[in-house]
Amino acid sequence: MVTTLKPVDAVIVGFGWTGAILAQQLCDAGLEVLALERGPWRDTSTDFATGFAQDELRYMWRHHLFQNVSDDTLTIRNNVNQTALPMRHLGSFLLGTGVGSGGVHWNGQIWRFLPSDFLTKSHNQERYGKQSVTDYDLTVQDWGVTYDDLEPFYNQFDVLCGTSGKAGNLNGQIQPGGNPFEGARSAEYPTPPMAQTYGPTLFGKAATDLGRHPFPHPTGNLSQPYVNNLGAQIGACTYCGFCEKFGCGNYSKASPQTTVLPYVMAKSNFTLRTESEVLKVELSPGRKQATGVSYVNSAGEEFFQPASLVILSSYILQNVRLLLLSGIGTPYNPQTGLGVVGKNYAYQTMSSVNVFFDDKLINPFIGAGALATVVDDFNGDNFDHSGLGFIGGAYIAGMVTGGRPIEMIYTPQGTPAWGLAWKHAAAKNYLRSFSLSVHGSCMSHRGNYLDLDPTYRDIHGRAMLRMTFDFTDNEHKMSDYLTDRAAEIAKAMNPREIKLNRRTGSWNVVPYQTTHNTGGAIMGDNPTNSVVNKYLQSWDVPNVFSMGAGAFPQNAGYNPTGTVAALAYHSAQAIIQQYLKSPGPLVQA
Amino acid sequence: MDKPVPGRRQFLIGTAVVVGTGLAGVLGTTVRDGELGAPPRSFRGGVPWTEGQADAPPGVSGEDYKFFTPAERMFIEAAVSRLIPNDEVGPGALEANVPFFLDRQLAGPFGRGDHYYLGGPWPKGTPEQGYQSRFSPAQVYRAAIAAIDKHTRANFNGTDFAKLSDDDRDKLLKSMESGSLQLEDGVDAKTFFTMLLQNTKEGYFSDPIYGGNKDMAAWKMIGFPGAHYDYREWVTRHGEPVPFPPVSFKGRPGWNGES
Numbered sequence: 001m002v003t004t005l006k007p008v009d010a011v012i013v014g015f016g017w018t019g020a021i022l023a024q025q026l027c028d029a030g031l032e033v034l035a036l037e038r039g040p041w042r043d044t045s046t047d048f049a050t051g052f053a054q055d056e057l058r059y060m061w062r063h064h065l066f067q068n069v070s071d072d073t074l075t076i077r078n079n080v081n082q083t084a085l086p087m088r089h090l091g092s093f094l095l096g097t098g099v100g101s102g103g104v105h106w107n108g109q110i111w112r113f114l115p116s117d118f119l120t121k122s123h124n125q126e127r128y129g130k131q132s133v134t135d136y137d138l139t140v141q142d143w144g145v146t147y148d149d150l151e152p153f154y155n156q157f158d159v160l161c162g163t164s165g166k167a168g169n170l171n172g173q174i175q176p177g178g179n180p181f182e183g184a185r186s187a188e189y190p191t192p193p194m195a196q197t198y199g200p201t202l203f204g205k206a207a208t209d210l211g212r213h214p215f216p217h218p219t220g221n222l223s224q225p226y227v228n229n230l231g232a233q234i235g236a237c238t239y240c241g242f243c244e245k246f247g248c249g250n251y252s253k254a255s256p257q258t259t260v261l262p263y264v265m266a267k268s269n270f271t272l273r274t275e276s277e278v279l280k281v282e283l284s285p286g287r288k289q290a291t292g293v294s295y296v297n298s299a300g301e302e303f304f305q306p307a308s309l310v311i312l313s314s315y316i317l318q319n320v321r322l323l324l325l326s327g328i329g330t331p332y333n334p335q336t337g338l339g340v341v342g343k344n345y346a347y348q349t350m351s352s353v354n355v356f357f358d359d360k361l362i363n364p365f366i367g368a369g370a371l372a373t374v375v376d377d378f379n380g381d382n383f384d385h386s387g388l389g390f391i392g393g394a395y396i397a398g399m400v401t402g403g404r405p406i407e408m409i410y411t412p413q414g415t416p417a418w419g420l421a422w423k424h425a426a427a428k429n430y431l432r433s434f435s436l437s438v439h440g441s442c443m444s445h446r447g448n449y450l451d452l453d454p455t456y457r458d459i460h461g462r463a464m465l466r467m468t469f470d471f472t473d474n475e476h477k478m479s480d481y482l483t484d485r486a487a488e489i490a491k492a493m494n495p496r497e498i499k500l501n502r503r504t505g506s507w508n509v510v511p512y513q514t515t516h517n518t519g520g521a522i523m524g525d526n527p528t529n530s531v532v533n534k535y536l537q538s539w540d541v542p543n544v545f546s547m548g549a550g551a552f553p554q555n556a557g558y559n560p561t562g563t564v565a566a567l568a569y570h571s572a573q574a575i576i577q578q579y580l581k582s583p584g585p586l587v588q589a
Numbered sequence: 590m591d592k593p594v595p596g597r598r599q600f601l602i603g604t605a606v607v608v609g610t611g612l613a614g615v616l617g618t619t620v621r622d623g624e625l626g627a628p629p630r631s632f633r634g635g636v637p638w639t640e641g642q643a644d645a646p647p648g649v650s651g652e653d654y655k656f657f658t659p660a661e662r663m664f665i666e667a668a669v670s671r672l673i674p675n676d677e678v679g680p681g682a683l684e685a686n687v688p689f690f691l692d693r694q695l696a697g698p699f700g701r702g703d704h705y706y707l708g709g710p711w712p713k714g715t716p717e718q719g720y721q722s723r724f725s726p727a728q729v730y731r732a733a734i735a736a737i738d739k740h741t742r743a744n745f746n747g748t749d750f751a752k753l754s755d756d757d758r759d760k761l762l763k764s765m766e767s768g769s770l771q772l773e774d775g776v777d778a779k780t781f782f783t784m785l786l787q788n789t790k791e792g793y794f795s796d797p798i799y800g801g802n803k804d805m806a807a808w809k810m811i812g813f814p815g816a817h818y819d820y821r822e823w824v825t826r827h828g829e830p831v832p833f834p835p836v837s838f839k840g841r842p843g844w845n846g847e848s
């Protein structure tokens with residue numbers, strides 16, 4: 001039996017980063033807001049206190065904070081000629097669940113995309129010719145929103161998190177010590193950059209010697225205590241080295257818990273229901289309006305929750321799935337190229353270079369999720385791509401996030417994976433090695449998309465999401481070029497030896513890469529090329545807004561959440577200032 | 590629904606229905622088991638927080654074996670002692686008590702396939718599609734040990750894997766690693782090997798509360814200080830040895846008189 005509940009002004013589906021931001025914004029605008037979250041409540045002292053937060057087995061390898069895929073997963077394949085099979089165990093990406101979700105167990109690497117990243121198609125076409133954006137069956141697009149449109153909202157997220165960093169471009173003036181390639185910032189970072197440990201420092205020196213432009217990674221692992229605009233107090237990072245994949249026991253990693261929840265949970269017009277999974281957005285008979293959502297809780301009780309506004313903030317994969325299951329928008333067809341929902345799924349193209357020293361103690365256990373010195377000289381269109389045969393790029397980071405021994409022991413080229421030789425290599429190199437990370441863009445491609453699986457069903461009987469994805473030649477060429485640039489810096493550190501971990505072969509679901517899935521609910525300037533407009537509003541059902549990296553038409557060479565948050569604030573402002581006054585499409589098709 | 594419950598420190602239970610688990614009446618007690626599904630809850634008017642509740646780690650106690658039969662235990666000891674052999678550089682997996690760790694892991698939620706999707710159909714799949722089996726990890730171990738012993742008995746004059754020479758065991762482990770060893774009864778040797786090696790390293794390097802990494806000797810070998818949480822003093826002391834002896838969740842020898 002389905003119980004119909006009292007209507008609310010806005011229902012928020014999923015309570016991670018974007019759900020928390022939208023809840024705060026809409027509550028402040030006076031709406032009665034309800035958030036439905038499929039996972040449990042989580043707070044620092046109960047769920048990841050310092051007495052037990054630093055548990056590699058439980059959090060990283062037994063997935064204690066991640067989505068349990070035993071009753072719902074997605075299916076995966078590299079191309080349409082294969083049969084998609086379930087992702088039976090998390091690997092390549094670690095999906096979040098529960099209050100705070102990925103915001104709890106992220107690294108806290110806070111980036112803005114480059115101005116040219118928002119113009120992937122027009123910018124590259126103008127500089128390198130039409131084939132640069134159509135080669136390899138690329139389907140890249142412009143975003144329909146510009147860096148300048150988003151700058152105030154990027155800033156809003158920095159103020160919320162207390163981001164630690166050094167501006168490289170303040171109102172158009174290049175600043176020493178920051179990233180000279182970044183788009184202009186209207187303000188300095190709220191807190192100074194983190195102090196760098198030995199590995200990142202060696203990287204910075206070598207990069208400078210080669211004429212690159214290193215700077216400290218902008219981070220949500222705070223360099224000093226900070227009180228944000230909502231009155232939340234964030235502590236100073238202790239470099240514990242159990243950051244990404246773990247919750248922070250020190251209240252020093254920016255997360256929904258440390259930045260938004262103390263404020264929003266106290267609002268009298270806000271309610272949160274946990275262990276409540278939304279199954280579908282319900283539509284009016286004409287399918288032009290959402291009437292609310294249906295959900296089921298962990299006790300098996302089913303509800304219909306009426307709402308005037310539906311905010312999908314359930315991470316890109318669930319957002320796209322809910323759009324498909326609810327019949328909002330036309331599903332993408334890779335054969336004809338028509339339709340938009342599920343189109344342009346993309347990811348992140350990762351490689352790395354390990355460096356091994358004899359004479360230098362790196363002490364990798366002194367680390368933090370975003371502790372790195374970075375060069376951005378070869379990201380986006382910061383360098384001339386003429387004759388290179390690819391578009392896009394990557395940042396290269398000399399990075400030490402921790403020295404967790406099951407996951408992070410580096411051994412030299414040719415070391416076997418077990419036996420005495422492995423043990424000796426581990427004992428010899430653990431304290432004296434670290435890794436340069438090459439964090440590359442991923443362009444969208446005609447054959448990479450999301451749809452509903454024809455065979456596999458979740459515990460509620462709903463079709464699983466099906467992911468069809470592989471890296472294309474554009475990505476392989478980009479990644480090889482960038483890995484070579486990283487190797488140059490690695491060698492300039494004068495180590496005993498280095499090891500290149502290139503991005504080879506097809507996308508594989510087993511090794512962790514990143515939880516930076518993008519696309520499928522892409523934004524754009526008209527309904528034939530996109531699912532949502534620049535305010536993340538559905539072209540088809542205007543009282544549905546879809547947050548998250550699903551809106552990215554392709555992925556840039558940065559971590560997504562800074563841009564995800566900026567888009568969320570940009571959308572919230574349009575909802576509050578325009579939509580509430582006159583509900584309907586904010587952009588005319 | 591959603592009415593404040595006075596006297597509960599802004600901690601409101603709305604549609605609280607406790608699902609059929611040992612959790613009944615858990616709210617307000619000091620136990621919180623994050624491995625079990627929580628009941629649905631509704632919050633309004635403040636951050637819910639309950640004093641003294643902690644989702645503490647599920648450590649193990651005792652010395653008895655719960656999952657492996659004596660024969661399986663011999664197999665496991667013979668295998669992990671080749672994956673990480675003992676010498677003066679540091680402990681072997683056997684000396685670090687990895688077989689006991691594996692036993693308790695397989696007897697618990699991991700062994701049952703918690704956090705694995707095991708629904709059908711079950712075609713084989715490509716290497717890129719990762720784990721594709723109907724078996725839970727405990728079933729993989731049980732079936733693989735039996736199939737490997739069947740193989741060695743047929744090919745080594747009736748000898749179990751555990752009784753083979755170091756060299757022969759290494760050769761077999763290599764053929765599992767490469768995928769060239771064909772086993773019967775639906776067992777994929779490479780899938781088993783990958784899992785065994787991963788779990789062996791887990792037992793070797795995880796906190797001793799899980800039964801392996803005896804005396805934190807594996808941490809000592811590499812120089813990892815364990816469960817320390819504050820390195821601020823050391824951030825800019827580049828290249829200096831950090832003199833902290835390793836510490837586990839249970840402390841270290843010299844703390845609380847424990848060892």
Ligand SMILES: Cc1cc2nc3c(=O)[nH]c(=O)nc-3n(C[C@H](O)[C@H](O)[C@H](O)COP(=O)(O)OP(=O)(O)OC[C@H]3O[C@@H](n4cnc5c(N)ncnc54)[C@H](O)[C@@H]3O)c2cc1C
Nearest residue numbers: 014016017018038097101102107108109278314548559561
């Ligand atoms: C290990 C790791 C490291 C990362 N590091 C970084 C980093 O350093 N920098 C960076 O920029 N990004 C990083 N990310 C990515 C970052 O976590 C995400 O971009 C961010 O959390 C996305 O926010 P979101 O609101 O879209 O989704 P989430 O924060 O994932 O929230 C989605 C929520 O919706 C809930 N939900 C899903 N479906 C339903 C449903 N049907 N009904 C009800 N609730 C539902 C989920 O349980 C979840 O709570 C990292 C991610 C991981 C896993």
Ligand code: SF4
Nearest residue numbers: 237238240243248368
């Ligand atoms: S590294 Fe810093 S921010 Fe990250 S979990 Fe540890 S203390 Fe928190």
